[in-house]
Amino acid sequence: MDTILIITICIVVAGLLFDFINGFHDIANAVATCISTRALKPRVAILMAAVMNFLGAISFTGVAESLTSSIINPFKLENGVFVVLCGVLAAVIWNLLTWLVGMPSSSSHALIGAIAGAAVASANSFQILNYTGFLTIILALIISPILGFTVGYLIYSLIKWLFRNRKRAKANRHFRIAQIFTAAIQAYSHGTNDAQKTMGIITLALITSGFQSKSAGVPLWVQISCAAAMALGSSIGGYRIIKTVGTKIMKIEPVTGVAADLSSLSVIMTATLTKLPVSTTQVIDSSIMGVGTANHKKEVNWRTGKNMLVTWLITLPLSGTLAALVFWLLNAIFF
DSSP states (O other): OOHHHHHHHHHHHHHHHHHHHHHHHHHHHHHHHHHHTTSSOHHHHHHHHHHHHHHHHTTOOHHHHHHHHHSBOGGGSTTHHHHHHHHHHHHHHHHHHHHHTTOOOOHHHHHHHHHHHHHHHHHTSGGGBOHHHHHHHHHHHHHHHHHHHHHHHHHHHHHHHHTTTSOHHHHHHHHHHHHHHHHHHHHHHHHHHHHHHHHHHHHHHHHHTTSSOGGGOSOHHHHHHHHHHHHHHHHHOOHHHHHIIIIISOOOOHHHHHHHHHHHHHHHHHHHHTTOOOOHHHHHHHHHHHHHHHHHGGGSOHHHHHHHHHHHHHHHHHHHHHHHHHHHHHHHHHO
């Protein structure tokens, strides 16, 4: 069997594995609020999120198409398809490591950083990066959590003012019902953005290996397989991270959960419609912090927030470094 074909198959398998891990790694962010408030039982919430993730993933392709050319120009590399494989493998390793310690790290940062790191290691130069596209993605990743925090603060401030004359206990009963719907839409928005990243990487591999033209777009089989892999991963559920997001940032009530869901899904859907990949982890967690600050800043566990911020900051460079190590190791073994 041709070497290029073997590597391409490995990329598809590794990409689907990444989406599977991303499903149970990141699903916590979509359902943690409704689980922590007991609006839904954990198993019901996770199964609902799996279905909505799948529907979201097959609804759009703009982010995937953007990623195929935004990070690197694979045709400038002699072994572009091998570089993509090393990047995906490194992202899988990083996601597993952060899942094991229960830290809601950004899968988006991991994948983008790993592809860039493997490319730089291969070319032995940072010039291989498509700086315009790469910096646009990084800017979107930086701005989106700031927007999540800001929108979360504003939405909860508005809700608090609108229901200022209602007893909190009575309001929470109504918001607990509303939270089922906001959590479902939240899971849908997660699928519209996160699953597309792997679709873009697999499509990039197909283009690099010559199995598809650059203008062909994302194949339907790639769309469905990535959506299914993420939905399957979502159905398992990342209970460690659910505990972190749902209980360790702040004590979430139905009213604050609805506010956090509405703010994060609005930011994520805006990014999807503008074809920009963002970190759903960062957006959702920062939205919770924004809501908590609007409610009472002392309610937010800023130590957990600080730990998350550190993880977000180190993910891009460390996943890139890990990808470079994977590239050098596999290159030494097989070539």
